[in-house]
Amino acid sequence: MTALLPRRARRLASLAEALLTPHGMDRYLELIDPMLVRREIRGLVTAVRHQTGDTVTLTIRPSRAWRGFGAGQYVRVTVEIDGVRRTRCYSPSCSQHTRDGLLELTIKADPQGLVSRYLHEQAGVGTVLGLSRPDGGFTLPTRRPHRIVLISGGSGITPVLSMLRTLVDEGHAGEIVFLQYSNTGDDVLYREELAELVARHPGLRVVHAYTHAKTGAELHGFFSAKQLTKVAPWYRDAETFVCGPKPLMDSVRELFEADELSERLHTEEFTPPALTFDTASAEGQVRFARSGHEFANSGKPLLEQAEDAGLKPEHGCRMGICFSCTQVKTSGCVRNAKTGELSEEENVEIQLCISVPVGDVEINA
Known part of the structure; x- marks a missing residue:
């Protein structure tokens, strides 16, 4: 019955339902208009053009939580595809001094890329995207070279x-x-x-x-x-x-x-850096709880171990940048292959592509 209601009525119904349950303010604002959220950064697509057959250029108006970027940095763009949130990294092509505050992203559609193909084929004026704070060290020096x-x-x-x-x-x-x-x-x-x-x-x-x-x-x-x-x-x-x-x-x-x-x-860099792993002394069991898969720890990153076991976790860059492969570690310890840091806490998010199990580990996936 709800699906048959006009869009405005469905939104009001969702808002009424949410009011009966305690949520943060952003939850209520999002039901009225996704661009009103205060803490998360959203972007509203205001223009779309195709410069070449396999690219799409999106002009985006960020929400008020956006604080700008440095030329050369990238942002993580999140879209919902078939009910699943997907994240990829893209670099703005506009000047960091844009007077109108708009962002411009040009994305090449990868034949095997879920998000890039979606944006190329489906993004239109009015599409709302999730945006992250800018990141990356590929930037101009403060003192501009001559x-x-x-x-x-x-x-x-x-x-x-x-x-x-x-x-x-x-x-x-x-x-x-x-x-x-x-x-x-x-x-x-x-x-x-x-x-x-x-x-x-x-x-x-x-x-x-x-x-x-x-x-x-x-x-x-x-x-x-x-x-x-x-x-x-x-x-x-x-x-x-x-x-x-x-x-x-x-x-x-x-x-x-x-x-x-x-x-x-x-x-x-577009490709992951070479990382070394100690596979000879690996020990413990790795368990992906929801799928029911359990196997001996090989010492490789969790993403590779999952793929070796026949699983197909969502992933993107494979180098710890895009956060597409983030999952919740419910128990155990993992080592960040890039930094060497250990994560021993329970129920914390980790990136499968750069997380190496240290003993027994369970992932809620």
């Missing part, structure tokens, strides 16, 4: 474009080279916006490189020392920021290591 090289590949453009927009808004007086790699001309993101920034900044040079096309761009083929020297012959005296696919990141990193310039290179 010479800067920004290198990006594909959707990795978002954090470095945010840096560029921020620098232009600040009236940066130095030299900037923005080198953007795309497969072909059809895959170029923010072409018009980059041209507008060139018009605003006399010291900015934007260079497009196509990796899978032999014509149409200033550069063709994959990143090389020759290409970088051609567009930024002074790169050894600059600070360089790069974000993109692993092959691009590796190529840039190898060049800077060879030139003994690693301290001048700043990167945003």
Whole structure:
């Protein structure tokens, strides 16, 4: 019967039901309007556009709990899909000095990505998203360098474009080279916006490189020392920021290591760092309570152990950033593989991808 009521009536019915049960104020405000919540950060999609066939650009108005971000940082975006909350990390592409307070996210739809495909196909004006506080150390130094090289590949453009927009808004007086790699001309993101920034900044040079096309761009083929020297012959005296696919990141990193310039290179990683685990001395049992699976501790992170046992826990980055794999540890001790810290308390949330059991452990999953 409730499902047949008009939407407004259903909302009022939910509010009346909630009033009979003690909740925090945000619970009541959420029933009236999700954007009214005071403690959690929400974002209302106000515009949607598709720059390329496999990307979506969302303009988002954050709720009043939002306090801004630093160019290059990322936010965790939460959506509800089939009744389950899913979280992924995305970097805003707008300037940190946006006057209208709006955020802009550009997301590439991964054929295997649940959240990215959902946002690409389903997000529309009026969609409400969950947002986190900004995080990440891939940021411009407080004292802006005079010479800067920004290198990006594909959707990795978002954090470095945010840096560029921020620098232009600040009236940066130095030299900037923005080198953007795309497969072909059809895959170029923010072409018009980059041209507008060139018009605003006399010291900015934007260079497009196509990796899978032999014509149409200033550069063709994959990143090389020759290409970088051609567009930024002074790169050894600059600070360089790069974000993109692993092959691009590796190529840039190898060049800077060879030139003994690693301290001048700043990167945003898309792949998990290599972690080592002591599997030889592992002991105890791991139990996933709700699924009823129990197995001997192998010494690997809980996410890998669960997958080895045939389970399919929700996960995202596999490197302790996106919090998609967070579950409640009801008992036992785990070690954070990144920090070495131990978690011995009961009924606490842990990240399966970086949590290694120390003896017997039970997970409420």
